Amino acid sequence: MKRLAPLRxxxxxxxxxxxxxxxxxxxxxxxxRVLGFLNLASGHWDPSLAFVLGGAVLVAVPGVMLQRRLxxxxxxxxxxxxxxxxxxxxxxxxxxxxxxxxxxxxxxPGPAVSALSMGLVPVLLFVAAMAAGMMLHDRVIARTLPR
Amino acid sequence: xSAYWPSLFGGMLxxxxxxxxxxxDGRIAGISGIVGRLLGGGQVPLNAAFVIGLISGPPLYMLAxxxxxxxxxxxxxxxVLVAGLAVGIGTRMGSGCTSGHGILGLARFSKRSFxxxxxxxxxxxxxxxxxxxxx
Numbered sequence: 001m002k003r004l005a006p007l008r009x010x011x012x013x014x015x016x017x018x019x020x021x022x023x024x025x026x027x028x029x030x031x032x033r034v035l036g037f038l039n040l041a042s043g044h045w046d047p048s049l050a051f052v053l054g055g056a057v058l059v060a061v062p063g064v065m066l067q068r069r070l071x072x073x074x075x076x077x078x079x080x081x082x083x084x085x086x087x088x089x090x091x092x093x094x095x096x097x098x099x100x101x102x103x104x105x106x107x108x109p110g111p112a113v114s115a116l117s118m119g120l121v122p123v124l125l126f127v128a129a130m131a132a133g134m135m136l137h138d139r140v141i142a143r144t145l146p147r
Numbered sequence: 148x149s150a151y152w153p154s155l156f157g158g159m160l161x162x163x164x165x166x167x168x169x170x171x172d173g174r175i176a177g178i179s180g181i182v183g184r185l186l187g188g189g190q191v192p193l194n195a196a197f198v199i200g201l202i203s204g205p206p207l208y209m210l211a212x213x214x215x216x217x218x219x220x221x222x223x224x225x226x227v228l229v230a231g232l233a234v235g236i237g238t239r240m241g242s243g244c245t246s247g248h249g250i251l252g253l254a255r256f257s258k259r260s261f262x263x264x265x266x267x268x269x270x271x272x273x274x275x276x277x278x279x280x281x282x
Contacts, residue, residue, distance in 0.1 A: 009196045011171045016197035018164040019176060019246075020204020024216040026157025029205065032219035038268075038275035048154040053249055055158025056165070060254030063166030073173030080174050081255075082242070087262045094241025095248070095263040099270025101233025104278065105222040108245045109238060110178040112231075114204045115218055122220040126231040133235020134183045141236065 004075045011075065020114040026052040029115050031106025038103050090145070165251050168197075177247020179238035241267070 027033045027048050036046030072078050102108050107126050115123045165176040172193075178201070185194040205215050222230065238244040241263050243252065248267075252260020 005192075008172055009192050011167065012193045012196040013200040015164045015168040015172075015176060016200020017203050017207060018160055018167070018200070019178075019197075020201040021207045021211075022157045022160030022164060022204075024157070024204045024208035025160065026154045027216070028154075028157070029216045030218050032217075032221065035221075035275050038271045039279050040272060040276045041279040048151060051151045051154040052158035052161070053245075053253075055155040056162040056250040057253050059159045059162025060165050060250055063162070063169055064251070064254045066166075067169050070170070073169070074171045076173045078173060079169075082175065082257070082259070084242075085258060087259055090240050091242060091259055091263055092266055094237045094239070095266035096237070096241075096270045097233050098237030098241055098244060099267030099272075100274045101230040101237060102245075102267060103271035103274025103276075104233065105220070105227050105230035106275075107230065108178075108234065109182060110201065110244070110246050112234075113178065113182060113198060114201045117202045117205045118215050118218060120218060120220070122222070122224065122227050123218070125224060126227050126234075129228045129231025130235035131182070131186055133232040133237075134179070134239050135186055135235075136232075137236045137239040138183060138187055141240065 008075050019110065023111050023114050026055075028052050029111045031111075033106075034108075034111070035103070035106040038106070161246070161250060162254075165246070165254075169251070175247050175251050177243050177251065179244040180242075180247055183239050237267075 023029050033046060033048055036042060036044070037049035067079070098108075105126060109130065112123060112126050112130065116127060168174055168176045181194050181197050184190060185198060208216050220227065234244075241248075243260070243263060245267070248260040248263040253264060
């Protein structure tokens with residue numbers, strides 16, 4: 001589907017913009033709001049994150065049901081979806097490490113990258129460290145860790 | 148309840164974005180995957196386009212509502228760096244983050260994504276709660 005390449009790039013750009021706008025609207029760009037959900041001892045728990053995740057899954061479920069009835073996506077020859085089904089050590093250890101970092105500063109990848117346009121120094125630092133961590137994993141850790 | 152409408156509606160837009168990418172391009176809107184592949188030089192035009200769109204979120208919000216969304220970072224710079232490093236390594240090792248596992252993984256009823264989401268919510272809750280007591 002080479003001829004559709006420009007259209008696919010436009011779709012990626014628009015989907016990214018919708019995601020970034022949705023994050024801004026949801027309040028989840030703000031680490032204080034995220035930590036207000038994760039921190040159970042603050043004395044004023046903020047359930048917002050549950051509404052965000054709930055709203056997102058609510059819309060995604062019918063989308064996935066529709067996807068399962070299609071043989072291929074509109075702009076490509078086949079779907080590119082994860083095929084692994086086994087819960088392994090890497091999945092659990094990685095998710096635990098991610099969660100610990102998330103609870104430390106209140107940032108996960110989407111909001112942090114999206115907030116880059118606001119010109120805040122801590123956001124820049126976080127994204128630089130995150131990018132370094134990703135490259136460290138993909139180029140070193142993933143190759144040395146036992147399967 | 149009314150205070151949570153923007154969160155619910157914003158979340159629905161995240162779902163809509165993920166569904167659009169899934170049905171049109173056949174791919175998972177997982178931010179750590181997209182950024183990780185971009186850093187590795189994979190499918191640069193597509194992944195870069197998504198990231199540029201993502202970064203344009205706050206300016207678009209400003210066009211609509213007249214100001215940037217609120218972003219309050221309480222953590223010190225060293226803590227921010229450690230957190231970023233952990234999030235970078237962890238999301239790549241765990242094959243996803245709040246978007247890929249949390250939104251699409253749950254919607255696909257993926258066993259792996261349920262395990263990942265439960266794990267990062269528990270670890271995040273434990274760490275954020277622990278930090279409250281260390282202040």
